Amino acid sequence: MHTHTLMLFVASACYIGASLCYGASFSRREAPGARLAPWLLALGFGIHTLDIVRDVVSAGVLPVATFAGGFSFFAWLVVGIYLGLQARLSLAVVGALVSPLAFLAVTLDAIVRGDDVAVPQALRSPWLPVHVTLAFLGNAVFALAFAVSAVYLLQENLIKSRHTAGLIRRLPPLEKLDRLSAGFLMWGFPLLTLGIVSGGVWSANSTGHFWTGEPREILAALTWLLYAGLLQLRLLGGLHGRRAARWTIVAFSLLLTSYVAVNLLRLGTRHGLGLAG
Amino acid sequence: MSRELTVVGLSHHTAPVEVRERLAAAAADAEAFLRRLVADCGVDEAVLLSTCNRIEVVTCSKAGHDPRQALTRLMVELSGIGAHDGDGLLFAMQGREAVRHVFRVASSLDSMIVGEPQILGQMKQQFEVSSSLEAAGPVLVRVFHKSFSVAKRVRTETGIASRSVSxxxxxxxxxxxxxxxxxxxxxxxxxxxxxxxxxxxxxxxxxxxxxxxxxxxxxxxxxxxxxxxxxxxxxxxxxxxxxxxxxxxxxxxxxxxxxxxxxxxxxxxxxxxxxxxxxxxxxxxxxxxxxxxxxxxxxxxxxxxAVVEDNLGERRREAVRAETIVEAEVDQFWQWFEKLQVVPTIVELREYADSIRRGEVEKTLAKMQAISEEDRERIHQMTRAIVNKLLHHPTAVLKGEGSPTEESRLLSAVRRLFRLGDDT
The missing domain is CATH 3.40.50.720 (NAD(P)-binding Rossmann-like Domain)
Structure with a gap:
């Protein structure tokens, strides 16, 4: 087994361990594994980081040339942001959602991706890492907005339907979830915008056109518009609570669909590369 | 000298509020109350617990001296209930049962609203009073400190107090x-x-x-x-x-x-x-x-x-888990307590054997006239040697490290077989 695959399997083992521990902390009081969860997640993240660094050093580019590689990089960012925030926000429930995501991504990466990735010339542009990092960061932050919004809807449902027995006590208060969802939108939107602009610049550098009208670009523009509208309504239109949470979920679903459509179905990918706009 | 733990008192389970308040008023001066307790009831250590739901005394006395009657009499007198009405209003417990009771009270398992948080603070305060009056000695200090840590364990390991019940x-x-x-x-x-x-x-x-x-x-x-x-x-x-x-x-x-x-x-x-x-x-x-x-x-x-009802149900379920914790802690405490009894038991056993030996030797010697002082001493020595040899193995076993349950069974067997700690 290659070091790369081996490292990813170790990381994946840590992530599944973290998932189980987070799960346990929601199922029972004083579950013995609950305290281990963030440590396992951090350990998985550390190994995952080493693997990405190794990739960057050996190949000279971010390992996002394949769908699996991109997904894994995305999960790495989500886990990184979550770990960075968890001390301040105590959001174990988001950890419980993020850990299995990371497990899936890393396992898929370990199974699907080979060791040698042929790096096409287009990926050698200095604009590419900028574009990829910004766009993926934006996506990762939106994924967290999606996660807290989903938890919001769950918690709201528990309160409204008087299911006051168990889970309701372990989920954060509604107001906090709503505030965090808005906060993630506010951080994600500029990142998305910069990601799209840098993508255009990269495209202009390699093809001479800023906008080529490909489906991926149209989907990116649609996603941007949806998030712009959502943020606008949140900040100025008094959009809150349930409706805001639902729209945040819709927006991320569109983002995810366009990512999958572009990468798996190869909708208008000029270079045949697994890159989302 | 080995010891006996006793709890006598009344609580919301056994006595109506009128009786509780009369006794509480009488026990308001803890110092006088405790002094009288020690003087009248012949106990070595005493802690008074007086809250609106219970007035109890926890005592430690020499084994063989059962303070239950004296304590009951005192409390009946102070609460102003007739001597016969006292039956059923007061409860008395001894030994393990007494330890379990103290642990359960501290853990709020005996409270009117199971899991209410005030009792532990009240108990700590009352224990401080008894201890500052030097009424609580080493055994009761241990009992109470242990009860506080048991209460803490119950609180953190079970959901007994995690939900609102109003x-x-x-x-x-x-x-x-x-x-x-x-x-x-x-x-x-x-x-x-x-x-x-x-x-x-x-x-x-x-x-x-x-x-x-x-x-x-x-x-x-x-x-x-x-x-x-x-x-x-x-x-x-x-x-x-x-x-x-x-x-x-x-x-x-x-x-x-x-x-x-x-x-x-x-x-x-x-x-x-x-x-x-x-x-x-x-x-x-x-x-x-x-x-x-x-x-x-x-x-x-x-x-x-409906939420309150649900929470009460949850508390009851958690209380069952809490009882298991208490039981385990009582076991542990009891081991320590028994260890404390081993040395006094051996001493008592030897004293008992020696008193019989001396008695019998004196009786026999009184009947023998022509016997020199030297021979008397020789007979004493010989009988002492017999006693020592007879007791050598039992003493070694009692001192030895057996399993706790076995040890406790041995101790009580020895005490029963030789009627140790029995004044009658």
Missing amino acids: VAATAVDLASRIFETLDGRVVMLLGAGDTGETAARHFMAANVGQIMVANRTFETAVDLARELSATALPLERFRQYLPLADLVVGSAGGGQLLDAEDVREVLRERRGRPMFFIDLAVPRNFDPAINQLDGAYLYDIDDLA
């Missing part, structure tokens, strides 16, 4: 599932009766910012407002102030005051900031459809009562 506390609890903090929130109270006041006081304890009281009779609103340092409103003006309120408590008579349409308007004005409606009134003050609105949450008295 309607008002439950409302506060639910509010904290909606609002990130209750700090600085505005509460509007519709109706200035007792129900509303209780709820308001619970919210005040949770640090809400401002309270508004609206009532049909304005003067009543003003009275309550003054008591709560709140703002009074006439009931017909409450809608005007409604957009300011994060929490609205309905406890006014006369039926519905708000329908869903009114609240939709208010929510729009609040730009989506959530509102929690708590309807404690019958007939209800708020339209049930309010709960369907985005950002509005409504619980009526039945919903809250």
Whole structure:
């Protein structure tokens, strides 16, 4: 087994361990594994980081040339942001959602991706890492907005339907979830915008056109518009609570669909590369 | 000298409040009470526990001296109940049972509302008093310190105290599932009766910012407002102030005051900031459809009562787990306590054997006339050697490290076989 695959399997083992521990902390009081969860997640993240660094050093580019590689990089960012925030926000429930995501991504990466990735010339542009990092960061932050919004809807449902027995006590208060969802939108939107602009610049550098009208670009523009509208309504239109949470979920679903459509179905990918706009 | 632990007292389980308060008054001067206890009942150590639900004394005395009767007599006398009425009102426990009782009281398993948090603090305070009067000695210090740590274990390892069991506390609890903090929130109270006041006081304890009281009779609103340092409103003006309120408590008579349409308007004005409606009134003050609105949450008295019922059930379930913890801790304590008994038991056993030996030797020697002093001493030596040889192996076994249950069985067997610690 290659070091790369081996490292990813170790990381994946840590992530599944973290998932189980987070799960346990929601199922029972004083579950013995609950305290281990963030440590396992951090350990998985550390190994995952080493693997990405190794990739960057050996190949000279971010390992996002394949769908699996991109997904894994995305999960790495989500886990990184979550770990960075968890001390301040105590959001174990988001950890419980993020850990299995990371497990899936890393396992898929370990199974699907080979060791040698042929790096096409287009990926050698200095604009590419900028574009990829910004766009993926934006996506990762939106994924967290999606996660807290989903938890919001769950918690709201528990309160409204008087299911006051168990889970309701372990989920954060509604107001906090709503505030965090808005906060993630506010951080994600500029990142998305910069990601799209840098993508255009990269495209202009390699093809001479800023906008080529490909489906991926149209989907990116649609996603941007949806998030712009959502943020606008949140900040100025008094959009809150349930409706805001639902729209945040819709927006991320569109983002995810366009990512999958572009990468798996190869909708208008000029270079045949697994890159989302 | 080996020891016996005893608890005698009365509690809400056994005695009505009139009896409890009479005895509590008599025990108000802890020093006098404890002095009398030690003097009259022949105990070595004593701790007095006196709360509104129980007056108990925990004592440690020499084994073989049973202080139960004397303690009961004293408490009957002080509580002013007739000597015969005392039966059934007072309880007495000894040994392991007494230890278990102290642990259960500290863990709030014996409380009127199981899991209530006050008892532990009260117990610590009362223990301090007894201990500062030097009434509590090494054994009771150990019993009580252990009981405090057991209580802490029960509290952290079970959910016995994690849920509210009153309607008002439950409302506060639910509010904290909606609002990130209750700090600085505005509460509007519709109706200035007792129900509303209780709820308001619970919210005040949770640090809400401002309270508004609206009532049909304005003067009543003003009275309550003054008591709560709140703002009074006439009931017909409450809608005007409604957009300011994060929490609205309905406890006014006369039926519905708000329908869903009114609240939709208010929510729009609040730009989506959530509102929690708590309807404690019958007939209800708020339209049930309010709960369907985005950002509005409504619980009526039945919903809250159902939550309370649920929480009580949960406490009962958790209490079962707590009893297992207590049982394990009693076992552990009892091991220590038995160890404490080993040395005194051996000493007593030897004293007992030697007294028999001496008695018999003296009897025999008295019948023998022509016997020299030297021979007398020789006979003494020989009999001593017999006793020592006979007791050598039993002593070694008692001192040896056996399993705790085996050790405890051996100890009680020895004490029973040789009637140790029995004055009669």
